[in-house]
Amino acid sequence: MFDVELLLMIGLKVLFALLMIGAVMTMAGYSVLAERKVSAWMQGRVGPNRTVLPLVGSLPFVGRFLKGLGIFQPLADGLKFLFKEEMIPGHVNKFYYNLAPIVALVPALTTMTVLPFGEFFTENGESIPLMLANLEVGILFVLAVSSLGVYGIVLAGWSSNSKYPFLGGIRSSAQMISYELAMGLSLLPVFLWVSEPGTGAMGLSLVDIVNSQSQNAWLLLVQPLSALIFLIALFAETNRLPFDMPESETDLVGGFHTEYGGFKFGIFFVAEYAHIVVGSAIFTIVFLGGWHFLPWMADPWPATWIGSLIGVGWFLAKTIFLIFFFIWVRWTLPRFRYDQVMNLGWTKLLPLALLNLIFYVLLVTWLDQPPA
Amino acid sequence: MAKTVVLQRKPLSLSERTYLPQIVTGLKTTFSNMFKEKVTLQYPEEKPNIPKNYRGVPTLVKDPNGREKCVSCQLCEFVCPPKAIRITPGSVPEDEVDREHVEKATQEFEINMLRCIYCGYCQEVCPEEAIFLQDEYSSSGYTREEMINNKEKLYELGGTLPDQHYKWDKKKVAEGEGNAH
Numbered sequence: 001m002f003d004v005e006l007l008l009m010i011g012l013k014v015l016f017a018l019l020m021i022g023a024v025m026t027m028a029g030y031s032v033l034a035e036r037k038v039s040a041w042m043q044g045r046v047g048p049n050r051t052v053l054p055l056v057g058s059l060p061f062v063g064r065f066l067k068g069l070g071i072f073q074p075l076a077d078g079l080k081f082l083f084k085e086e087m088i089p090g091h092v093n094k095f096y097y098n099l100a101p102i103v104a105l106v107p108a109l110t111t112m113t114v115l116p117f118g119e120f121f122t123e124n125g126e127s128i129p130l131m132l133a134n135l136e137v138g139i140l141f142v143l144a145v146s147s148l149g150v151y152g153i154v155l156a157g158w159s160s161n162s163k164y165p166f167l168g169g170i171r172s173s174a175q176m177i178s179y180e181l182a183m184g185l186s187l188l189p190v191f192l193w194v195s196e197p198g199t200g201a202m203g204l205s206l207v208d209i210v211n212s213q214s215q216n217a218w219l220l221l222v223q224p225l226s227a228l229i230f231l232i233a234l235f236a237e238t239n240r241l242p243f244d245m246p247e248s249e250t251d252l253v254g255g256f257h258t259e260y261g262g263f264k265f266g267i268f269f270v271a272e273y274a275h276i277v278v279g280s281a282i283f284t285i286v287f288l289g290g291w292h293f294l295p296w297m298a299d300p301w302p303a304t305w306i307g308s309l310i311g312v313g314w315f316l317a318k319t320i321f322l323i324f325f326f327i328w329v330r331w332t333l334p335r336f337r338y339d340q341v342m343n344l345g346w347t348k349l350l351p352l353a354l355l356n357l358i359f360y361v362l363l364v365t366w367l368d369q370p371p372a
Numbered sequence: 373m374a375k376t377v378v379l380q381r382k383p384l385s386l387s388e389r390t391y392l393p394q395i396v397t398g399l400k401t402t403f404s405n406m407f408k409e410k411v412t413l414q415y416p417e418e419k420p421n422i423p424k425n426y427r428g429v430p431t432l433v434k435d436p437n438g439r440e441k442c443v444s445c446q447l448c449e450f451v452c453p454p455k456a457i458r459i460t461p462g463s464v465p466e467d468e469v470d471r472e473h474v475e476k477a478t479q480e481f482e483i484n485m486l487r488c489i490y491c492g493y494c495q496e497v498c499p500e501e502a503i504f505l506q507d508e509y510s511s512s513g514y515t516r517e518e519m520i521n522n523k524e525k526l527y528e529l530g531g532t533l534p535d536q537h538y539k540w541d542k543k544k545v546a547e548g549e550g551n552a553h
Contacts, residue, residue: 041406046414332398 028273029074081266096159101267104152108274118312138206150176160259168255171245178345183233185353189360210290220287280322291315422507431530441502448494456487
């Protein structure tokens with residue numbers, strides 16, 4: 001009656017999905033800690049170093065070290081959000097007010113289903129990418145779903161029925177629309193380059209784009225301008241400084257989440273960092289060679305399960321460096337003014353991305369022309 | 373009239389107009405800052421250095437002979453702008469021979485730390501150099517009553533400070549030589 005194999009597969013997929021959610025949410029939580037620690041170090045401070053778990057803290061050397069690093073701080077922060085009273089202001093539209101944090105978090109967690117983060121070698125040497133769902137249109141899916149994240153912010157701003165969240169929501173929608181275009185256009189030449197005839201890589205698959213960078217130049221080196229535009233657009237899409245228009249604490253109080261508190265605010269917070277984690281992973285996949293070692297070099301690790309573990313670790317290392325880069329930029333640059341953001345997006349990045357696309361279209365056409 | 377020099381600004385070069393080199397410089401600065409020595413203090417474990425002339429919590433001091441210096445003249449009580457000080461004068465205990473040239477002593481001396489503004493007038497006005505604002509900066513309590521320092525507490529906080537004059541001893545010597553006051 002029941003197809004045992006099917007049930008088993010569904011069960012495994014659910015397990016993997018839960019593991020992936022756990023991994024990404026943990027990374028998001030620890031990015032918050034990293035943000036606090038790195039900002040503290042850059043400002044000559046020490047950062048959170050008090051929180052400690054009773055048993056771990058009494059370990060002779062490790063306990064003190066972990067306490068100094070603030071390893072347990074995300075736990076305390078999360079618990080704090082969990083135990084706070086859930087305030088719903090009287091003047092909000094309750095349905096959309098409650099919906100907004102969910103809408104903000106879901107896209108961030110959905111995009112990760114198509115993120116490949118390593119490869120597994122079967123006994124006869126074939127490599128199977130490690131990911132939840134190997135979509136042929138991976139990058140398209142990521143772009144489509146991640147841009148839904150703005151609805152959470154817009155809904156939050158609108159339903160709060162108060163001026164600062166409203167301004168935050170307006171700014172955020174304007175910014176998202178402006179930078180989405182540049183982002184998409186900056187990715188097109190990359191896929192043009194990868195799917196040249198004869199290489200076998202076709203379409204928009206994220207796995208193919210990683211494998212095309214194996215023992216080959218990283219796409220960052222081939223297309224630095226595309227990478228730059230994509231990175232800037234990524235900063236804008238994840239609402240990070242210098243583009244944190246929706247939040248802009250200094251002029252909009254808290255921006256879109258001014259009226260939020262407790263766990264709903266926590267969800268917004270985690271969603272922002274989950275976007276950063278996913279964004280860093282995508283940049284690593286597309287431009288930094290994913291889990292492959294260095295440009296022009298074969299992976300030095302063996303094609304076994306150890307190799308796949310090291311590959312995943314290498315991928316994580318690159319992603320974590322990019323997360324650090326996000327934080328690093330945040331504590332270096334001041335925020336752009338709203339009109340400057342619009343100006344940069346529409347009059348600089350968009351034309352630049354278009355020119356970049358045209359250049360690579362011509363180049364790829366010239367390279368790919370069949371020998372006469 | 374001062375000659376005004378109008379500086380001609382050079383037009384920005386292409387690389388400067390992209391701001392990218394400037395951003396890289398900024399990134400370098402923040403990165404090198406990460407490894408500099410931290411400027412903050414891990415407060416309860418590390419205490420700040422208190423300078424010599426710091427005006428902390430007002431305290432009563434004893435002289436090196438262990439005698440209470442305050443003679444209950446109440447000048448500090450009068451000068452205190454927020455009226456934080458309340459003195460109940462009393463007589464010097466009979467058994468204290470060392471203080472025979474002093475007419476009064478304090479029976480009770482209270483400083484309300486919820487009123488005190490740390491102005492230091494009490495220290496300035498004291499003719500006996502008996503009250504000092506020392507280096508104690510952290511006073512806290514769970515009730516209002518706890519924040520009123522009584523005589524015992526004030527002497528405990530103050531301790532003994534070196535005396536440069538030994539005023540009472542000089543008076544005693546002068547009296548012995550027949551020219552008191």
